[in-house]
Amino acid sequence: MTAENKKNSDKHRRIIEAAIKVFAKNGFYNSKVSEIARAAQVADGTIYLYFQNKDDILISLFEEVMQGVLDRVEAAISKETNPVVKLERFAHAHLSLVEENQEVSEIIQVEIRQSSKFMRGYDNVKFARYLNIISDIIKEGQAQGLFNPEVKPGIAKRAFFGALDEMSRYWVLSPVKKYSITTAAKEISSFFLQGMLTDRGRRQL
Amino acid sequence: MTAENKKNSDKHRRIIEAAIKVFAKNGFYNSKVSEIARAAQVADGTIYLYFQNKDDILISLFEEVMQGVLDRVEAAISKETNPVVKLERFAHAHLSLVEENQEVSEIIQVEIRQSSKFMRGYDNVKFARYLNIISDIIKEGQAQGLFNPEVKPGIAKRAFFGALDEMSRYWVLSPVKKYSITTAAKEISSFFLQGMLTDRGRRQL
Amino acid sequence: MTAENKKNSDKHRRIIEAAIKVFAKNGFYNSKVSEIARAAQVADGTIYLYFQNKDDILISLFEEVMQGVLDRVEAAISKETNPVVKLERFAHAHLSLVEENQEVSEIIQVEIRQSSKFMRGYDNVKFARYLNIISDIIKEGQAQGLFNPEVKPGIAKRAFFGALDEMSRYWVLSPVKKYSITTAAKEISSFFLQGMLTDRGRRQL
Amino acid sequence: MTAENKKNSDKHRRIIEAAIKVFAKNGFYNSKVSEIARAAQVADGTIYLYFQNKDDILISLFEEVMQGVLDRVEAAISKETNPVVKLERFAHAHLSLVEENQEVSEIIQVEIRQSSKFMRGYDNVKFARYLNIISDIIKEGQAQGLFNPEVKPGIAKRAFFGALDEMSRYWVLSPVKKYSITTAAKEISSFFLQGMLTDRGRRQL
């Protein structure tokens, strides 16, 4: 049973990893299932033992990647209690992930936008949870009187994510990185923090 | 000749407009040239008198749409001299456009991400110019001593655009808008302004 | 319009005729659409301009063939008033058709049986009408006091058709024909009209 | 060895019986080997320990079913000496079988027709023997002076079988049976024995 699972998850993993490479290189629609199969060193038909169809590969890939991102970001901020630092950590963790795993980033960049199209009915729960980590931090900061209570967490979480994401996009595309991860993370969290901090929060810095 | 041109540009325009609708509905890869032709009330073959191929429709469409966005945003801020207000105006203009023309928004959302990857050789000049409007405002503010000189315009412009864009994405997808355009625009520019303002800038508000 | 129709029906006809050949040779499931296309001297894609899918080719073919059979059999018996002769004519017309167009026969042989399977929901109106020609003749004969009034036309029509059809099957399959069309037609209609019993046999009953 | 054989024939039987169900439901070409395996509660690969390939399942199934039919029909007529009664018994036995085992019937209906096509080289000995039971009865009747000596047994056997078979086809397909087995069997054998003509009709000839 364990051996069987291991065998299974081996193929499953190999296919996912191959798909990441192939999708990142060509985009979803220009990728052929046979190319993924070749990259995963399995037969074409084997793909369909682990995934329902091509779309399912993307969705599975997405779920898996997002779970990894969630786990890592949550680990990065869990040790921290200060919302200000949490936000900085979040930004840093997000951008680090992008840097470490450009292929995955590229896919998310493109496909998160397409999801609404071809994943009609696919409820992007994982992504929603990711955004809510941000708003939770903000609410926490507001509860502690550090963040401006008038800030709307629902807007701020998207703005913050959007800022990080667009920065990532630039990185993924441009071969040369003008700014370091740390610089960018600090810079971006700084915009939002300065913008959201109360006087008390400011004094605390 | 002029009559002919007019006729030409009529068909050209009809095809572009049809393509906007069709691409917005189905996404680029799930859109058929024949569906665009039907929507534009021309024959399939006619499309190829005005565009080299399907990709070319998207690029042309994109250029045209971006030009419109550029024109409009530039008009919105040109009357204004204060960089602070300019940034607010930019945010408002951007979000207004999204609200008014969701189809165009959807396309920008998706295609901005795909274009750079899959339209090899397509240099997205218009989009670069759009981002530079933001960084120009920031530099202007820094020159006037209103914005923190340490802020990196190259990061800030992306962060600002990303924040607006992610907000737009949310809007385009969610049928119910929780926040008004004006609220969102103010909120987002506020984050960045509070974050970037110098003491002098702050006093000026 | 007429020219267009002619052109259309030309391709349509060519595809149907090619399909008859190919289906007769290989059977429906072992026939490739591309083989039909080659036989019809059109491109693979062209098939799909005239038919919805492979199944639709068979259904259309079937309808068309049955219509031809109906027309011909009706013509053969329409001049005749005597039900006895009508039945003989029917048998002869049916078997002549089989002899003249073996390919069509083979398809009907097989596909009439499959229809219930893969043409679920396809109501075989033409075939029902064909059978009813037989029962109409029988009813006519009964009204004229020539046929036994206790004979059930609903059973007799099927029995008569079945007899002819099985005879056809044999012919289509066996390369050498032991009996002529005329002989077989007479023989079969004779069974139904007079039975096989001798006077002695009859008395014994 | 005997135990092993028993085990073998158990699996063999289970597979055949599963195949009857599956083929009857979907037809041969739309049936998957894996579905038969599931229905037989064996592994896919196990099928290939007992049968050479999918075709072989059908042929074996066919042989087995036909043997059962032969046995039963022979039993039904063996006790009888009168050819007239034999023919009636044959008809009744055939239709009873159809009624009792519709799945088997459906398969014979379809596959008897396809066999010649896709089972190239498969000599349908069992079916030939079945038909010859009919012609033997007829010859017997002719020898006894009960049947018209001019009747060609080679035609008559096919006509008689065809009549019964078409009647079966109707039954298998139509959910509601208008006529009872006994009625139909009597009716059909009556056609062949006595014909449909009245005395008046006979005189008119």
Place this chain on the structure above:
DNA sequence: CATGAATGAGCTTTCATTCAT
């Protein structure tokens, strides 16, 4: 004997693009 995961050839269907009219 039995299993069932893996294979990969093969097929239907789609659709961007062409070109005769």
Place this chain on the structure above:
DNA sequence: AATGAATGAAAGCTCATTCAT
């Protein structure tokens, strides 16, 4: 310029069959 019928390459997916366990 405009048409739209025709093209045919291309790809997703299926499933009979195999073979390592």
